[in-house]
Amino acid sequence: VKMQTLHKALIFAAVIFLCVPGSIHGFGINIASVPTLRSSSMHVSKQPIFFATPSAAQRCSSLLPLRSKDKDAENQVPEASETVSDEASAESVEASVESEEVDIDSKEFLLRKVEVLQKELDETSARVQELEADAKTLEDLKAKGILKLASATELKETYIRLAADFENYRKRAASDLVRANDMATVNVVKELLVVLDTFERAGASIKCETEKEQSINNSYQAVNKELLKVLTKLNVEAIEPLGQEFDPNMHNAIQQLESKEYKENVVCQALQRGYKIADRVVRPALVVVSSGPGPEESGEESSAASEASESSA
Template sequence: MTDTPEPAETPTEPGFDELEALRQQINDAEARAAAAQDAQLRAVADLENTRRRLERDAANSLKYAAEKLLGELLAVADSLELGLKAAEGADGSVKAMGEGMELTYRQLMSVLEKNGVKQLDPTGQPFNPDFHQAMSMAPSADVPANHVLAVMQKGYSLHERLLRPAMVVVARAPE
């Protein structure tokens, strides 16, 4: 009797096919597991993005909730400002009735400022169509061309959002 090693399985033997089938099943299972893990990571990322977007939308809703009311109060501020100008005497002093209006105007402006409203007075600044509404153009030697020469009605912004553009007269070069 000779001790010869048993020959290794060859592709022609029946056990080899079973081993290859098992390897293929393992590879398939690993691929499905990797795909499931990838899908789970994507779902978690999508959920996190949705949560952040909802938080941002909720914060903006709170920040701009009073936008309509504050916008309507601007007409009141304009009326008070015009009343103050009318109550001024020739010497620039305010008459007795105007003092009450001036106090009311300051209180209103204080309330608007506390709620994030800022007044835009662009006199002398370059014309910006995003914040200014040009009502007319006038020649000017004192103000550079395409700069705001005069403000007809002040503009207002709520935080960084424009509530109302300033109505302005834009300077043009003299002829």
């Protein structure tokens, strides 16, 4: 009976070390080769035993008692060397090792198993109680309307703030886009006006004497007309200052002359045409402003007016 008990204990020890095939890096255990144990009172199985997870193997090692001594020299089992791995490896072990069947119906095995399961059950019960307490607190707040009211108010304020920010951003983006387009158009038009002025000066100064010269002039004037069409498509309008009251925003005065024809502070000559896009001035017109009639002219006008009044009287 003692020999059978001893053999059974040795078989349990061998099962613990042979439960996972090969070298178990995840557990930090290196299993040495163990000679096959045979007993007349137990059946030996050649099928390997596997554990799906490290916790299963650790639980099994905590359930089974280990004995390392054997009085029978023929049935001695060499101790397996245990080494702790420095780095945990995630590689799965695919090799298989033959081991003996375990009597999982023994009283000691079942008692250990009950202890482990009871410990896990206690931990789970404690966690469930904590969750139930949290759920009860939330239910109380919800029943009082505190949580629901606070969440609704916060969400409403957040929505209003985001909507206002988005509307401001949309308006600002649209304004920036229009401003950028206007600036790009103004820059292009300023460059084209230099070419347009050249065509206008050339057309005013050239006097064609032959048909060939006239045909060349007509070709240049055709290009000038096409350029004017392009400016029209860009909403560019010419500023016609002659006879208009001087406006410093639209006109650039370079001289002031006496004039009988135009009143004081009225543009009497246009030296260079100005251009604008909508209400934005691209280039002011270069003008000469009238200072009104001279002193002698004004005296003659006043005497003529007095004579006319006397005759009427």
